[in-house]
Amino acid sequence: MQQQQQQHQKYSEWRNLWYPNFEDFSRAEAIAGGAENNTITNVTVQLGATAYLHCHVRSAIDRTLSGAEQVSWVRRRDWHILSSGVFTYTNDERFQILHAEGSDDWTLQIKYVQKRDNGTYECQVSTGQGLFSHFVNLQIVVPEATIQGTRSGEHHVDIGSIIDLVCVIDRSPTPPQYVFWYHNDHMINYDTARGGISVETVPGPRTQSRLTIRDTNDADSGNYTCSASNTESASIYVFVSEGDNVDAILMRKASCAMCLASQLVIVLISTFIGTMR
Known part of the structure; x- marks a missing residue:
């Protein structure tokens, strides 16, 4: 009975070392799968941003340390010891x-996070009572841009009408400051002498950017791309032509298909007659 009480007291002391307020311990304990000296924190950071992985060690542990070198960070993916105390042991200056x-x-600060930084990091604290660990699961998210109504990858408009493209950026913890539009790999200049070009961007959890081009002409045909910093871009090909020409092209395609089918039937019949002789 006395041994159980001592274990319970030791367990309670350890919990207080990591959680001064102890409000979130039950949730962290469940995530840790019941491991007695492990706690887990999940951190989500956008590609290209700075990640801050916190490891809180209360003064009760600090007093047992013979030196700061006993607090270390380890990258679990390759078991690389990234730091000991305030000293880093990596050539990657982002850490x-x-x-x-x-x-x-x-x-542990990681600047300009990349996809490869995704994974689990362990803060190890060595004391006279043993080794205490705190784990941080770092997830790197990459915002994605999509242009609405682009399942086919094409958009047809008549000469003299309006090109209206809406780009939505998802999975962005921090809304992008700027959204850029490109026409055939050239950034669209809204102040061009041509006029009739405008962009309206509404930042938020799902940032939306609307590109509007009025009085379209043949030169407005081409590939349009929506992009933002550290975001997977989206593209669509816009065809600007006279409405009658579009219908004529579609009719020609249908007519050609019928011609090919007719020619195939004639060839098959001719082959069949030849074999009967």
Whole structure:
């Protein structure tokens, strides 16, 4: 009975080391799968942004440390020891330890995060009581741009009408400051002497950008691309032509298909008659 009480007391002391307020412990404990000295935090960061992986160590642990070198960060993907104390052990200058003297926070900072940074990082604290670990699952999200109504990848408009394209950017924790439109790989200039070109962007969880081109002509045909910083772009090909010409082209395609079918039937009949002789 006394041994169980001692284990319970040790377990309670450990929980308080990581969770001063202890509000979220039950959730973290469930995620950790019952591991006695492990806690887990999930962090989501947008591609190209800066990630801050926090590891809070209360003063009760600090007093047992013989030196700051006993707080380490390890990348679990390849078991690379990234830091010990405030010193980093990697040639990647994007990694840095943020720690103020007397603070209980040992933060691993990763600048300009990339897809390869995705994964689990472990903060290890070595004390006289043993090794304590805190895990951070880092998820890198890549915003995606889509142009509405582009399933076919094409958009047809008549000469003199309006090109109206709407681009939506999803999966963006931080709305992009700017959304750029390109025509045949050239950035669209809204102040061009041509006139009639406007862009309206509404930032938010689903940023929307609307490109409007009035009084279209043949030169407006081509590939249109919507893009933003650290975002997978989206493209659509716009055909600008006279309405009658479009109908004529479609009719010619249908007529050609019928001609090919008729020719195939004639060839088959001729072959069959030849074999009967």
